[in-house]
Amino acid sequence: MAESIISGVIAKLLEYLGESAVEVIAPFLGGRHNLKELNRTMRLIQARLLDAEKRGEGDKEAVVKEWMKRLKDIIYRLEDLFEEVAMADEGDEQLTSGKLIKYLCSFSSSSPVKLNTKVVREANIIVEELKAIESFILITGSSSESPLGLLSAGKLRSLLLLSDSSSQYLDTLFSRMRCLRSLDLFNASCKILPISIEELKHLRYVRLGSGLESLPYGITKLRNLFTLDISLFLTWSSSYLVNIEHVVNVDEEEEVLKWLQPPTSVKRLKVWSWKGLRFPQWGMNEFPFLVFVSIISCHRCHHLPSFSSLPHLKLFRLYDLGALEYIESRDDFNGTSSVTEYFPSLESLLLSNLPELKGWSKLEDNVCCPRNGCQSAKPRFRCLSVLGVEGCPKLMSMPMVPKLDSLNANEIHGSLLKDLLPAEQTLSTLNWLHIHAVQKLFSLLINVFTVVNCCSHQNSLQSLTISECQELTHLIANSSTSLHRLVITECCQLSEISSALQHLPDLKELEIQHCEVLDLGYTSLTAWHALKNLYTLELRDLPKLEMLPEGVGSLVLLQRLKLVYLTKLKALPDCIGNLSQLHLFEILECPILAVLPQSFGNLTSLQELRICNCPDLQRRCECPNGDDWPLILHIPDIYVG
Secondary structure (H helix, E strand, O other): OHHHHHHHHHHHHHHHOOHHHHHHHHHHHOOHHHHHHHHHHHHHHHHHHHHHHHHOHHHOOHHHHHHHHHHHHHHHHHHHHHHHHHOOOOOOOOOOHHHHHHHHHOOOOOOOOOOOHHHHHHHHHHHHHHHHHHOEEEEOOOOOOOHHHHOOOOOOOEEEEOOHHHHHHHHHHHHHOOOOOEEEEOOOOOOEOOHHHHHOOOOOEEEEOOOOOEOOHHHHHOOOOOEEEEEEEEEOOOOOOHHHHHHOOHHHHHHHHHHOOOOOOOOEEEEEOOOOOEOOOOOHHHOOOOOEEEEEOOOOOOEOOOOOOOOOOOEEEEEOOOOOOEEEOOOOOOOOOOHHHOOOOOOEEEEEOOOOOOEEEOOHHHHHOOHHHOOOOOOEOOOOOEEEEEEEOOOOOOOEOOOOOEEEEEEEEHHHHHHHOOOOOOOOOOOEEEEEOOEOOOEEEHHHHOEEEOOEEEOOOOEEEEEOOOOOOEEEOOOOOOOOEEEEEOOOOOOEOHHHHOOOOOOOEEEEEOOOOOOHHHOOHHHHHOOOOOOEEEEEOOOOOOEOOHHHHHOOOOOEEEEEOOOOOOEOOHHHHHOOOOOEEEEEOOOOOOOOOHHHHHOOOOOEEEEEOOHHHHHHOOOOOOOOHHHHOOOOEEEEO
């Protein structure tokens, strides 16, 4: 680890600073007092490094890594400086670190060390940087550890508390550490800040966790405070139970939230298991710094405040809101609003398990289908790139998402999918698409992800997964796309994919699993010939498949082939021997496959062969007397069993 390397260098430098070298080096570091201060600073840093290595802090916190990087640079510069001192006399050879103390002590007053002003200036700069980095202290460890050992560090500038129990010592720490500039209590489970924080006149940055219950009035006296980073987490202890609905006092629940006064500087808001019906009209505009909003398991809630005008909101999460019918209860986007003002910074949106959600707005019909056929008035998320819609079966449309990069569509209606991926509007930015259990989806046209550029077709979609779409029958493409990965699983009515395969020349991975009526044996040769860049092919649980299609032999770049649980597969085609680049071949649970084709011996690049639960084939491949053993004996790694 980097901690061990730096600790070793510091140990050598501490040897350099031994008493025998004091008289020689001290003048160049500002005198004996500064030399002793440097010695103390380095010993403290060394102890801190050893502690960090013991606890593995470098792997936990990015801020620790940055501190280590900065320290490493300073320590190595200091080592170089000491080496330069050792070589100061002209004509002397470079000395190793172990000889440095003896060499320095051999100088007399008549033969002073020849140091120029540049070296002296560098020495002073390094000393100051070491003092500065020493003032950045991190506290970690178990709940039994106490941070009171830092009380002597009165000039501490930055304090990061990572242990849960450290917050009980805050009042004592604040009373001693009057030079603090940066305070991070995000992981300290701090519920109440002591009033003594008002004495930290130099404090510029404060980060607080979601467990905070109140802020002291004295925090308003911190005139140098630039940033107050707060996460607000509101949770109700009792869970929602249908059979005790009558016990819940809805008015009381709503009053609690109504009279809550969150600070206007709050950046993260999370509400969990609240049982009211309507959120209070706080006015989200009162919280202009909100970046993250998450509302979870508020099962009775059917009204949300408007979040659409928050200028900095980037992440918006709605989970398990069983009564919510509309996200926007009023027409926040109207004819006088600018499209760019609607959720202006939103980058990630997740709607999960909202079974009664009917639309984005109650006035959605007027917004999305305005009179005179004008579609330009439909609101749009101008920055949204990551969208997840799960368990929203009644939702039929949403605002437009022109810059969508990733879409997870799970248990939704096919109308919503078509609304998000309109055939008349190509999505050139879409990179990842996962479609799962979509209702009323009968066919899917891959070309909606393609954008036409001059005379060529280009698109950004890299990965497409389709699973458990029980009504899907056709996968279609009518022009070439650059899709790299296609996974189709548990689509029990899917019968036709040839049209899609023959337009996927850049496809590298193809997986088809658990499709009951799909028979690839009748797939056209043209479809397989188009897959000229295919790298991996996996076919699993396809009850109709009796024979691999002849077109498989045209996959000359194929390196991995897996045939799993193909209960009707009778034989492999002789063209299998054309797969000259094949490295891995797995044949698992194909019970009636009995023989390998003679061309199997042509697979000279094959490195691994796995045959399992194929009784007749296993007997023919036994070493050394199996009938097919001569066809596979050249393969380095064989497993038959």
